[in-house]
Amino acid sequence: MTSEYGETAVIQSLAPGPTEGVSYPLKVFYCGQCSMPTEYCDYSGQTDLCRAWATQNAPELLEGLEISEEPAEGDEKKKQKRGGKGSKTGAAAAAGGKKKSGPKKVTLQREPRGKKSVTVIKGLATFDIELKVASKLFAQKFACGSSVTGADEIVIQGDVKDDLLDFIPEKWPQVTDELIDDLGDKKR
């Protein structure tokens, strides 16, 4: 083998590699209705809803790009409705709705970490409380470690659930006693 050959073999991948002159990451438009890239709306089984969404939210995408109005597509749509696809998308939509209307609630939970345990607080962000500030506050109050571990989750090292039940309503009056849920221990 020549050395040239060796050099090309450094990248041992069959992937095409980035196209030159295109900047990544690519921006892909997803349909707000079926959540797929807009070019696949034809196959969503709810073409009419997709079209309605597109006309409302992204009219520039409609131009020739997607959701053709050929009768053949209509047939396809009907076929899919009879199959499992229709019910599935319906179920998915229902699940999505549930999540959105989720109650404004703070949940406390003790979670074992070996022989010690931590306290997990969720839902503070739904009350417009700055998580970083809150976590710092907990750390100071309980003299322990505390960190923001998710979009709406704080972990406090040590079992401070009982103290929290008093401390949170005191600190943030908008979170009343009833709005705090004690989930107890998390099972391993």
Add this chain to the structure above:
Amino acid sequence: MFKKFDEKEDVTGATQLKSSVQKGIRKKLIENYPYLEPHLEEILPKKENFKVIKCKDHIELLADHLGVVRFVKTRNTDYIPTLRTLHKYPFILPHQQVDKGAIKFILNGSSIMCPGLTSPGAKLTPQVPKDTVVAVMAEGKDHALAIGLMSMSSEEIQSINKGNGIESLHYLNDGLWHLAEKPLN
């Protein structure tokens, strides 16, 4: 594989990783997807910690610091990008293109059959060995619609032209797709 996948049911726990382990995973990703290297910083910034979310059936999800699932590991594959990651960086996996007729079956979760890969509308990337993770593209579409595992090599698909060619791991609108839609906690 992810036809039914629900955050509540299938997730068993999330762990913050040690930075040494994170380094190892980053290295492995670059090893598996060499083209990803210049972009890995955008996907998993070095400064931020990413999380591993363990699920049933030996499935592991890799979520970035915002909680968006970027990679998945299954029992028989290494970390593979999710479709949303792949859409942004389509060049990291070898492409296999199917014809139009196959699209609706794939979107229902079916495996990719050989004839769908060899017909005129399709494009088969040659020399892809068995058990490679590939991006499944479609005739006339710009974006991938599924990620699969080659159950035969490209040559075998061409010559046998029957039965399963690519096993579907992850496709548009499956459970994982919806999971990756918004950040997890």
